Amino acid sequence: MLRLYNTLTREIEDFRALQPPKVTIYTCGPTVYDYMHIGNWFTFIRYDLLIRTLKASGFEPNWVINITDVGHLTSDADEGEDKLAKKAANEGKNAWDIAQFYGDYFITSLTKLNFTTPTQIPKATDHINEQIDFILKLEAKGYTYRISDGIYFDTAKFPRYADFARLDLDEQQAGARVEVNPEKHQANDFALWKFSPSDQKRDMEWDSPWGKGFPGWHIECSAMCLKYLGPTLDIHSGGIDHIPVHHTNEIAQSEALNEAPLAKYWVHTNHILLSEQKISKSLGNTITLEDIMAQGFSGETLRLLALESHYRSQSKFSYDAMRAAQARLVRYRNFAVLRYQQQDNATEHLAPLELLPQLENDLNTPLALAALESWLNQIELSNRYRADEITERIKLIDALLGLKLESVPDISDQQKQLINERKQARSDQDWAKADTLRAQLEQTNITVLDRPDGPIWQYLS
Ligand SMILES: [Zn+2]
Structure with a gap:
């Protein structure tokens, strides 16, 4: 019986799929504005392990991992610039080119790292209509309000907002930084749709019932979970830094709309440290797959x-x-x-x-x-x-x-020949020749162990 730690209950629980042997699982994928660092890869490797374990345990996982190519701002709390737009501006490129390049890089790297192939790898920009539709329905249910820079989710309308991350909202409200948009009703309210600035044409912007703009980061996951996996998933996964904002917001908007739990199990991976620091782009200590x-x-x-x-x-x-x-x-x-x-x-x-x-x-x-x-x-x-x-x-x-x-390949016929010659030299008690042949083999990354039943070769590295 598979057992998993469920962030929802903070306990290790027996895993019982909603409709066994099928398992629906969503992983929050990368924001494709740069090369993924090894902290990201550690996280994804561990989700791949979860998929492999599910399969070995007799389940049939339907695994969706998304690509965030719009709407993820430099602060998770909807402040600052869009990460892709910022990177594009810094490099004098178009945000679409940045998204394409690093999106393709991510997918190619999945193969390099021997990942189980996900069922779907949807992109946020391919699901703008689904996101608009999601927001319209939330609006119709009274969960949204409009301020000068966008449409926001009103967290006061979702009383369970603090439950998942066990947040202290009063403390957060009191400690909210001055730069938090003062028009927001609560510090935790988050953008569903951001308006394009009136004096600027963005590379990525779409028409919507509220005007030209782009979706917030959180709504894409809720919209894609609903489209590909249904209102309630078996497992939703991500890094632990997703708990207090991103996943909390996904739960609020999805559960407000669907009136059903977003996921039965929530699985989160911890950070990886480099020289005792969390690895992150903002700390400037990233290592990529290519570096390794x-x-x-x-x-x-x-x-x-x-x-x-x-x-x-x-x-x-x-x-x-x-x-x-x-x-x-x-x-x-x-x-x-x-x-x-x-x-x-x-x-x-x-x-x-x-x-x-x-x-x-x-x-x-x-x-x-x-x-x-x-x-x-x-x-x-x-x-x-x-x-x-x-x-x-x-x-x-x-x-x-x-x-x-x-x-792992077999050795070449030539290497096998050298091993046989060395065996012969040893039985001829020609130790000098045997040593020379051993040295020759070692130059080709092979060592030989002499065993009672004959020699065994091994790779040196
Ligand atoms: Zn997500």
């Missing part, structure tokens, strides 16, 4: 590092930690290549490998990796195991952890 790959690390190494810590704890990124994860991955890969080295009539059986129970326990990846390591500790590096059993175990590991062990 330029250092010679693979996407699977980043994935393994993300899985080493539990999704609800703060994890730390460092290149030392990446090197340690890489060494760990090499060990797994060297288990996978044992299947290429099976002796004729290999009879040794592998012990069963259990990873799903740890993952079904609120996605406990540290325990799953510990189980994998202790299982590997019992395995001799030998060619006596049956290749079909090795293949079955690596398929299990790959299905759950996405480490692509099945695609």
Whole structure:
């Protein structure tokens, strides 16, 4: 039985799908104004893990991850400039080009990082009508008001507004910064539709019943959840910084309109720290996927590092930690290549490998990796195991952890030839020649271990 920590109740609960085996799941995706940093990738890797775990537990996830390409302002609380418009202005480009470039980059990177393919990756700008329709219905129900720069959601009309994030609204109102729009009725009220400034033509703007403008950030998720997954989802997910504003606002507008819970389970991932600081663009300490790959690390190494810590704890990124994860991955890969080295009539059986129970326990990846390591500790590096059993175990590991062990290649015929020559040199007691051949192999990233049943090769990195 899958168990998940539900932010709604602050408890670990049994997961019971609304209409099993189907599971509807929405993940708040990236705002595509720049390269995603590794903090974003850690979050998405963990959602991919959730999807893999759901599948292994017998569910059929319908996973939607959106692309925010309009309306996300530099402050989550509807202040400042649109992030895409700002980036476009800084680079002398059009906001549409920025959206296209970083949107495509995100989708390409999902493949690079071996993500489960989401069912849909909808863009906010492709759903303007749905958002306008959503706002019109909220307006008809009396949840909105108009001020000089847009149409806002009146949080006073939704009495449960503070419940999800357990906010202290009085304290927030008293502490509201002076720059909060003074026309707003409550500090927490948020924009559903923003008007284009009268003296300016925006790259991204649309006609609406309220005038030219663009949607607020929060309404896109509510509109796309409703369109693709229905009024009530099984799981809604995002980062913990979405809890007090973005998800609180999504709940307010969706539940006000649909009169049904937006999601049964809310799953949130914690931050990743770099040098003890939260990684964020505003702190100027971002690291991208390309930075990591330029250092010679693979996407699977980043994935393994993300899985080493539990999704609800703060994890730390460092290149030392990446090197340690890489060494760990090499060990797994060297288990996978044992299947290429099976002796004729290999009879040794592998012990069963259990990873799903740890993952079904609120996605406990540290325990799953510990189980994998202790299982590997019992395995001799030998060619006596049956290749079909090795293949079955690596398929299990790959299905759950996405480490692509099945695609680790065999060595070349030339390398095999060198191994045979070295074996011959050893039986001829020509130690000098055997050493030379070993050195030659090591230059091709292969080392040889001499075992009673013959040599075993391994990748060095
Ligand atoms: Zn969202």
